[in-house]
Amino acid sequence: MPRFSSEKDLESYRHKVAAGRAPDRRAVAVCAGTGCKAFGSAKLLPVFEAELAKASLKGKIELRATGCHGFCERGPLVLIFPAGRLYTKVKPEDVPEIVREDLAGGRVVERLLYRDPVSGKAYEKEEDIPFYMHQQRLVLKNNGLLDPASLDDYLALGGYRALAKAFAMGPEKVLEEVKKSGLRGRGGAGFWTGRKWEICRAAPGPDKVIICNADEGDPGAFMDRSVIEGNPHSVLEGMLIGAFAIGASTGCVYIRQEYPLAVERLGRAVAAAREAGLLGENILGSGFAFDLRIYRGGGAFVCGEESAMIASIEGRRGVPRRRPPYPAQSGLWGRPTNINNVETWANVPWIIDRGADWYRAIGTEKSTGTKIFSLVGKVNNTGLVEVPMGISLRQIVFDIGGGIPGGKKFKAVQTGGPSGGCLPASKLDIPVDFDTLVREGAMMGSGGMIVMDESTCMVDVARYFLNFLKFESCGNCTSCRDGLYQLHRLFTDIAEGRGSEHTLELVEELARTVKATSLCALGSTAVNPVESTLKYFREEILAHVRDRRCPAKVCKALITYTINDKCNGCTLCAKRCPQQAITGTVKKLHVIDQKKCIKCGICLDVCKQDAVWVE
Amino acid sequence: MTPAAAPAVDTAKVKEILSRHPAGDAGALVNVLHDLQAEFRYLPEEALKLAAEHLQISQAQVFGVATFYEGFHLKPRGKHVCTVCMGTACHVRGAPKLLDQLERDLKVRAGGTTPDLSVTLETVNCVGACALGPLLIVDGEYHGNMTTGRLPKLVDSVLKEGKS
Amino acid sequence: MCASPASSPRPASVSPAWSGEKAPPLVVGAVERTLVVMPRRCIGCRTCELACSFAHGGPGRMARARIRVHPAGEKRFVQITCLQCENAACAKVCPVQAIARDERTRALVVSLERCVGCGLCEAACPFGHMHFDRETRRAEKCDLCGGNPACAAFCPAKALEYR
Amino acid sequence: MAIRIFIDEQEVKAEPGESVLMVARRAGFDIPALCYHEAVESIGACRLCLVEVRSGARPGISTSCNMKAEDGLRISTDSPEIRRDRATNLELLLLRAPGSPVLRELAARWGVRPRLQPPPDAGIANCILCELCVRVCAALGHNALAAVGRGEKKRVGPAFGKPAEGCVGCGACLSVCPTRCIVMKDTPAARTIWGQSFEFHRCQVCGQPVITEKHRAFAIAKRGLPEDYYDVCEPCKQSQASQRFASVVW
16 A cells, blocks of 8 residues: 555545546455354355356456445355345355356346245346345445455545545635535534534634544434444544544544444544544645544443543443533543544545535435434334435335334334434324424434334333433433432332332323433433334323323233143243243143243244234 | 452563553553553553552552443453444334343343353443344454344353363 | 641741730631730630530530630630631642632631541641531631631630630 | 632622632631531532622522632522522431531521431431531541542441551541541550551650650651651740740840
């Protein structure tokens, strides 16, 4: 890798790299995202290598490990270029067939194509699959095309062109462009990014700092992880442009320790950028100097809060402090600090490269651009989706997500993580943008979207979030620490059939105080899941309280397991029951001893006859 | 069975790790803890005391920080680590059932280690592999779409290996 | 005025100028009015202690009096109260700057909001005046009653005067 | 330069950067606060010193201990919302420290009765986790205590739950503790606190304890005091002084 000392250097090298990569070049791309890796995608690479060699295709077809394609449910994913053919759930034993049939023979391996679970229709090309068809991929666009470890790959796709352009524009114009683009922070609250930069730029003090918030703490969200793992240079480029506009010479990336692969890939990208002169002194001959360090989080959700993150980088307990002073005035090491999250930074190169007007055309007037969501839970096509802002919830859940599995009924979608809320079916047609979600009692958050069906109990979900938050509260404020503890306890009472209308009164009273009197956003938004549940699913709570009944059949204390006459006496449930609560002889109807039953649900899971009944 | 005594800590190794960070730099604390844990798989008391000395801060400060973050462990962990992801997506797809079952089968509570130090059972609040939920991580390896039916085999294989 | 107690923690000598009624008495407080202590007039009745404890601790709390009458031979008594030293040892040793000079009365006053009750000042005063109250766990000392010292007001022998 | 703030419509002078709680208290307003101490930084832990901000960009309920006075700031110290939220937070504190006279007195005054279950053991009975002991111990340079853990599992205490390294037995932690929950025991022989015993340095005249040996050593080393600084106790110093005064008066 040469060291670029000017834009000309960079462009001539880019030319050279791109020349070796004709668009019709043949390639096999194996997804190496965390999801596909979990399904064993790493094992595919050596098999492909061997098979390609055997078929004398080595050197003729490039083999590439890429970032996450988003369709994690169907992993491991293999993409064949230039056709754009997608094979799903590929196992090592499938590889010889792919090489023989497709790569050598030019025939499609039908059985590995994606098939719509409802219509049964098979799709050959990735872009035709409903999951991808309704998406508009910007930040994730290059994830499936490039090898995250290769700076060449990024450069070939136009990487760092926006940086060179930014240098030519000058910091004021870059700032204007970002302001004009209407970009809002993708980390949660949706503050105007350009405005934020402007405040930091205007703060007195030459030694400014920018931070990339990669502490993606919301459970059920993995957008930032996939962006860093799949396209780390796009984040670096965004940070470089931001640093240039703000006038910062130091950067930090604060990344979750739960993401080892992302830490590793980002570290490599930083090293490569440094080697190429894209980080350090006098970048591309512009006179601008910038370098950054990676800080690993210690496993604390609250460190996603700006002041807590700063404390953590400074080596202290991640306890938020009162603002003002804001980080832009006095942040990390007392210096003016600007913090944006991964996805926000990754949007910046697009804005500079294509211009604010182009960017503004995507999305809605007040929520411009695209947003990545992690579409998970009780939905057919789980994975990462990137859509223009303003698209409806229904389109995301049903058109892209393919609806609810097992013919069950949609119940709610939870957005915004622990600070967000659950929206019921009646809200499926609202546009997904920053302001509408807040108005409806949920939140964009960082982009977690958890779909729930009729077998999800909303009391259980509210209790789940309270449990999460009381665990993640830093413990500073009485209202948050003890208030959330008490709220969790009250919801436990409801779930275990000890609740009364008085319990609900206490819940409402506590929720009000926790929201009004906690210091940071963790506390003040912690009751959002509770409030949205009270608002939209009150009937379900009342069923627990008045009738001692859990309609979704989840709350253990309110349900019983029995075996009905579908039982063929296979004895599997009796064998697997940890309490030996099931009696019965072979080929005879089995019976559950209710006194011994601990409602672990294993019998239900193992029964092949659908003979276990929950009431 | 009584818990095995924590193994003696290689102080030379601790000092070597500490020497990678400038003495007296209190701001390096979280990074120091990461490095120490990468070596010892937990944070031995002796190592924390040496870290306090090296960074010129009090033991109480080091202890306060080490206990704040969920990712740091102050007790020796088992040879194998079973982690149940408790993210929202995993939760709605049945993670609590898996945890209950593991607690029963391994006879330890979440966060605990079997007395013979063979397995530690942990939970994590989300590892961002939500599409695979419910997710069980055994020694860093992800097992997606886990069920109560498939779980016992997996645990058995881990335990057997632990005894060999 | 006493010398700097922090540099010489013990009063090695008391100025001979303080000898007797004709000589300048022990003068406490500096600006407009001062507390003048005249041991030669003291009759040892301890009314000043009682008055002080009333002013600061309520009745029956003699232990909290911030002035003490000590016998000094046959029918002789010396009242020990704070000399409001310049460069005072108590203020210098306080780790949280809880002892500061009141601009108006020139008395050294313990801020009960600032005192952390560490006890360092208690044994620092070379005259043994600093007192640590076991109940409130705060340091206590004479504050000239904010400009109207009860001890002087009630002394029947005029051995204490605020003038 | 002095600035003006308005508390319950009353104009009050303040220095820029002063804590609003301090300004209000000086002006005679009664705002309860348990975790506040002038000598250390405010962290806003107890959430009782609530006021309502009525000016500026971010109006609403806020703690006053960690709010800085700014010119033109308008706050009110009493409203139904403030009373309600204070009462709820007091109830939460009372569950942790049912034995604290301060809390019981406040509860009686505000008519607060606990309706909820107490949280799990906080390690030290009646501790409200305000960290005043931690902050004061740090301010004194001992750094023997820390906030440990987080969330509902937060505790306060020395490292590793063992006798506190750095502790000199000064007892300031107990002095500032709003619920007086820290256990310190003085016998003629020694002082015991945080699982450690401290020998006293004794009066060279009467033999009474003056200060713990460790505290004396710390003060002499860190504050540059002479070796014999703590050699005589308070009453003995008084009688010595009285003798010396007598010798010059008569």
